[in-house]
Amino acid sequence: MSTYAAPLKDMQFVIEELVGLADITAMPVCSEVTADLVEAVLGEAGKFAAEVLDPLNRIGDRQGAQLANGKVTPPAGFAAAYKQFTEAGWNSLSGPTDFGGQGLPHIVAMAVQEMWNSANMAFCLCPMLTSGVIEALKLRGSPEQKKLFMGKLVTGEWSGTMNLTEPQAGSDLSAVRTQARPEGDHFRIKGTKIFITWGEHDMSQNIVHLVLARTPDAPEGVKGISLFIVPKFALNADGSPGGRNDVKCVSIEHKMGIHASPTCVMAYGEGEGAIGYMIGAENRGLExxxxxxxxxxxxxxxxxxxxxxxxxxxxxxxxxxxxxxxxxxxxxxxxxxxxxxxxxxxxxxxxxxxxxxxxxxxxxxxxxxxxxxxxxxxxxxxxxxxxxxxxxxxxxxxxxxxxxxxxxxxxxxxxxxxxxxxxxxxxxxxxxxxxxxxxxxxxxxxxxxxxxxxxxxxxxxxxxxxxxxxxxxxxxxxxxxxxxxxxxxxxxxxxxxxxxxxxxxxxxxxxxxxxxxxxxxxxxxxxxxxxxxxxxxxxxxxxxxxxxxxxxxxxxxxxxxxxxxxxxxxxxxxxxxxxxxxxxxxxxxxxxxxxx
Amino acid sequence: MKVLVGVKRVVDPNVKVRVKADGSGVETANIKMAINPFCEIAVEQAVRMKEAGIVTEILVVTVGLPQCQETLRTAMAMGADRGILVETDVDVQPLAVAKVMKAIIAKENPQLVIMGKQAVDNDCNQTGQMVAALMGWPQATHISKVEPAGDHAEVTREVDGGLETLTIKLPAVVTADLRLNEPRYVTLPNIMKAKKKPLEVIKPDALGVDVTPRLTTLKVVEPAKRGSGVKLADVAELVNKLKNEAKVI
Structure with missing residues (x-):
């Protein structure tokens, strides 16, 4: 078996010479991103990828994620590696600085993510989806929503998912049927989502689901879809995770690859409806x-x-x-x-x-x-x-x-x-x-x-x-x-x-x-x-x-x-x-x- | 208590070392370099002692090329507070490094000096001992444990056939062995912070130290390739070969 060695020389050549790090550094917000900093970050990330994530890749493939009684258990060693990953601050690499992120440019995140993916793609999908939720909050989140969710997502204490697909709505999202009924300051979400990567697991303390759904009087098609945040554990008044929200994983798929990454069927609102918060404007979720x-x-x-x-x-x-x-x-x-x-x-x-x-x-x-x-x-x-x-x-x-x-x-x-x-x-x-x-x-x-x-x-x-x-x-x-x-x-x-x-x-x-x-x-x-x-x-x-x-x-x-x-x-x-x-x-x- | 840690930049232990074509040394140009693993353990120990409230300040020192700043930054990302690079393009030998260390110790007055027991490039295992001798301080080499208490420290040394526990008076020099600790992974926020920590660059002349090598390298060669084995008929033939061919008995 080979062991992974990050292709540092080629990465640095591409970043510094081919795409031109100097152009990036010349921009005021990126002025701290010098070549020696990039080298130090890539060097340490390469070490982490090779020594912590790569050895788990095969174990993950053979064991796969397991579902029992609604709980998904990742393969042996994954939870510990996730803890190490987040404690070392890697989850926060490109996160916004006002929420504890390091605010490094995309090009640095790109090289580092290449390493995580080379070493262990199934693992890497979890932080990758979290960064998607961070991106959505950055774009359309209200100040209150940012305050509640952003910090924990940046550190990786909480992870994120994307809930688009439904059995009848794959490449064609206009067919989305999940319902969102307004109730006070929140919505109640009901529906089934499939192919939800890392939709359920216990590596993070809470899971923030981003869910596409329709409000009661929404128009047909793509112009009637809104976006909601649905936390696995509903939040207490102080923002800490409280009781279980009405969302659960009902099965995980048997797949050709990425076995360690649980691909979940998620059931929203089998009871009173999952509590969700609309993010961005109504009917503009797809945008x-x-x-x-x-x-x-x-x-x-x-x-x-x-x-x-x-x-x-x-x-x-x-x-x-x-x-x-x-x-x-x-x-x-x-x-x-x-x-x-x-x-x-x-x-x-x-x-x-x-x-x-x-x-x-x-x-x-x-x-x-x-x-x-x-x-x-x-x-x-x-x-x-x-x-x-x-x-x-x-x-x-x-x-x-x-x-x-x-x-x-x-x-x-x-x-x-x-x-x-x-x-x-x-x-x-x-x-x-x-x-x-x-x-x-x-x-x-x-x-x-x-x-x-x-x-x-x-x-x-x-x-x-x-x-x-x-x-x-x-x-x-x-x-x-x-x-x-x-x-x-x-x-x-x-x-x-x-x-x-x-x-x-x-x-x-x-x-x-x-x-x-x-x-x-x-x-x-x-x-x-x-x-x-x-x-x-x-x-x-x-x-x-x-x-x-x-x-x-x-x-x-x-x-x-x-x-x-x-x-x-x-x-x-x-x-x-x-x-x-x-x-x-x-x-x-x-x-x-x-x-x- | 203030701790001084000496670190060395070496060829990354994962890289296959190659001898230069002219036999003058090993190739280091365009090769991935890293902090010497034993030095990394020494830094880790200092950081753990700081986290435990025993140490107040960690100073890391290295001697060598301008690129050695990267090694100091690594140590600072692990948790050292500041660094000094004594910059020279001379291929320094243990005695020269020990003299540099002595000059810096005189300025900085640390109560404890921690170094790696040896560097993985030339395996000298001399610098720590020389620093102690030049300072007239106690030394404990190859340690797997160190616990300072007041004006002394209890240390455990890894010796042939077992462990030796000693009490040494401070200030002292200790050198780290493999089992002293397992170094941490550097965290991303600390890499960023390390960039802003103070790093002083001085020349050996400014310390009044002559770093000129005292030893001359005659030739560096790769170990001879091992030939294929032969099957022998009996013990007599083996003895004969050992006597007459290998000439070892």
């Missing part, structure tokens, strides 16, 4: 949910990066130790470790190069989010918001789909042993599979991309990003480093493919949205691959400058070689995908339902 969901989608995209990284480390460890066969062309002599076999090297590089491209893309979106929130100049804030809005469905859709591929390749490197659970490679594949489904499936991400993010604005933001890619392409041509200059033609072909497909989407969307929807997922994948290639090319350029200036030679040379592999092995998919986008819609729509 708040969507702002939060943007964060959450970036977070799930990051889960893809994290699992891919962990699967790579696991496969690399095996490839370095497993001895099998002689080197090609050798009839005698010592047998070699499988990392010496060209096809295994190719698989390892497929994993490594995509992990780095995915990390670069996810962190780029995160830095843009910081600038969209904190930049002193309003035009810059707007520009970055548009950028991050475009990137989020790509990060979520592409990084999660690729994490499944990467984890599957990791299993392949193990050969037959990979199919055996004891080896540990299978868990990463099983855990990765959900990331492309929850918080909006890849299809939903692609619909968001071609509709809200490209179609409605006629590709304006996309054009800006493509222009930046062309600027990078120009810098590649005639680059002093031969390995980088050689990538120019392939990179230009890929950007041309993206530009042509984008033009087709912009032209076709107003007159035939069905055709665009039919090829939206390959279009999203095209974006991911080309954007990843763009950032890898830029990373190689930066690495060559650093190399010439006496930077870490091993890291810089590895980065340049990895970028070259990506451009030669991954990027050639771009023209093929563009062809599928621009010419493939008709055949999707050609058959009648009966012909399937």
């Amino acid at each position: 708040t949910m969507f702002i939060m969901m943007n964060h959450a989608r970036l977070g799930v995209g990051l889960e893809g990066v994290a699992l891919a990284e962990r699967a790579y480390q696991h496969a690399l460890d095996y490839a370095r130790t497993r001895v099998q066969g002689r080197a090609i062309g050798q009839k005698s002599g010592d047998r070699v470790t499988i990392i010496n076999h060209p096809d295994v090297r190719r698989m390892l590089l497929t994993m490594k190069s995509q992990v780095e491209a995915m990390r670069a893309l996810a962190y780029t979106a995160s830095a843009a989010l910081d600038k969209a929130h904190h930049h002193p100049d309003e035009a810059e804030r707007k520009r970055n918001q548009a950028y991050v809005d475009l990137l989020i469905p790509i990060v979520k859709g592409w990084c999660t789909e690729q994490s499944i591929d990467v984890a599957s390749t990791g299993m392949q490197i193990h050969g037959g042993m990979g199919f055996i659970e004891e080896t540990g490679a299978a868990q990463y594949l099983r855990d990765a599979r959900i990331t492309a489904i929850y918080e909006g499936t890849t299809g939903i991400q692609a619909a968001d991309l071609v509709g809200r993010k490209i179609g409605y604005e006629k590709g304006a933001t996309a054009a800006v990003v493509i222009a930046q890619m062309r600027a990078t392409a120009k810098a590649l041509a005639g680059h002093a480093h031969a390995d980088i200059a050689a990538q120019h033609a392939a990179f230009v072909r890929a950007v041309d493919a993206l530009a042509a497909a984008t033009q087709w989407v912009v032209d076709t969307f107003p007159k035939d949205p069905n055709a665009v929807a039919a090829v939206s997922v390959p279009y999203l994948k095209l974006w991911g691959i080309v954007a990843g290639g763009w950032l890898m090319a830029r990373a190689a350029g930066i690495a060559s400058v650093k190399l010439a200036a006496g930077g870490d030679p091993e890291f810089c040379k590895t980065k340049i070689a990895t970028a070259r592999f990506y451009i030669e092995h991954i990027l050639p998919q771009a023209p093929a995908l563009a062809e599928e986008v621009t010419g493939g819609a008709a055949s999707v729509l050609a058959m009648s339902d009966a012909q399937f």
Whole structure:
């Protein structure tokens, strides 16, 4: 079994050099976030992830969360780890400073969360959902609600959940039926919610459920849904947890992965109705949910990066130790470790190069989010918001789909042993599979991309990003480093493919949205691959400058070689995908339902 | 009571150490560095004594490159109050460090000096002993327990074949062994606070200490690779090989 080691060098390179920590630090609210502070935080988080969370990952997978008599018990060691996690202050990393949080920028939280997810994604889901509730309170909470809930959620003494889905309301939330009846200063909630992650457990002292529900005279559809806070233990007058609220977990799901994370069916109001407090304006709940969901989608995209990284480390460890066969062309002599076999090297590089491209893309979106929130100049804030809005469905859709591929390749490197659970490679594949489904499936991400993010604005933001890619392409041509200059033609072909497909989407969307929807997922994948290639090319350029200036030679040379592999092995998919986008819609729509 | 803790920046124990191509030492450029594990235990002990109300102030001291400030920040994130870096690019040896420590002790007047029993890079296990000798103070090395009481401290030392309990007069130097405690995980708020704690940087010259090495490293090599074993027919052949090939009997 491999042990997790946080990829600190690559994380720091991406944060400091590629997305530019200096730009973040230049913003007044982030002035304390110096490179040495980031290094200290990442270093300690890496240690905690490796020593506390990673060893529990397998135990969590094998034991799973257990439900008995309405109580959910997490796997052995999880409660103690949660206590250690919150006591060490990690839950408060990006929380607001006026409620005891450390107020660190999103980009730092991003790297730290990647570590938690790599080490133990099932565990990490609990604090991740808590931060979603904190975000909702920050956005729409009344001063009184903030005072009651925020402090405890920031420390992690209380945890949070999101209650959207109902049996008949999955991707289509307009079908939500849970009822909220006003009663004095609160509401009584009745209904059933499913797929509630960490909906019930005893690691925290209270659980703050965010619940979508309808008030009695709410209009039909999405414009009649409000958002409520429903604590597991109703609050006493002084804000401390009192008696049990009328909400309970009635069952937990048997899942393919993330076994340690209880996925609950929650019953609200089997008795007199659960006490809930409306957050934000009546009938505007979905709006708040969507702002939060943007964060959450970036977070799930990051889960893809994290699992891919962990699967790579696991496969690399095996490839370095497993001895099998002689080197090609050798009839005698010592047998070699499988990392010496060209096809295994190719698989390892497929994993490594995509992990780095995915990390670069996810962190780029995160830095843009910081600038969209904190930049002193309003035009810059707007520009970055548009950028991050475009990137989020790509990060979520592409990084999660690729994490499944990467984890599957990791299993392949193990050969037959990979199919055996004891080896540990299978868990990463099983855990990765959900990331492309929850918080909006890849299809939903692609619909968001071609509709809200490209179609409605006629590709304006996309054009800006493509222009930046062309600027990078120009810098590649005639680059002093031969390995980088050689990538120019392939990179230009890929950007041309993206530009042509984008033009087709912009032209076709107003007159035939069905055709665009039919090829939206390959279009999203095209974006991911080309954007990843763009950032890898830029990373190689930066690495060559650093190399010439006496930077870490091993890291810089590895980065340049990895970028070259990506451009030669991954990027050639771009023209093929563009062809599928621009010419493939008709055949999707050609058959009648009966012909399937 | 004021405590002074000496700490050293070393190659992270989880990193595989490589010998430099020219054999002049081990590679430290672009390698992950960390606080020496025994020094970390020494800091932890001081912090626990402060939490117990025995210690009022913890000063951490290190000698070396500017990057050693990170090591002091780690110690301060664990709970030390302030740090001093005696900055030099000389590859300092135990005697030089002990002299620096002596100069700082003279300025700061701590009642107790805690150091790691040795650093995991070159395993010297000398600096604590030298500091005690230069100060003319009692020393207790390889300790697994220390309990100050008034003008003395009761310590337990890990010695061959058991534990030795001693009473030493303060001020004194003690060096930490593995079982003294288990260091805590640094908390995030404390990492942030450590950034604001005072950290003084001075040069050895300002202390009147000459840190020039007294020993010369001739060559550093990796241990020889172990060859594959052979199966022997009988004891006679084994004795023969030990006598004539290995030349050990």
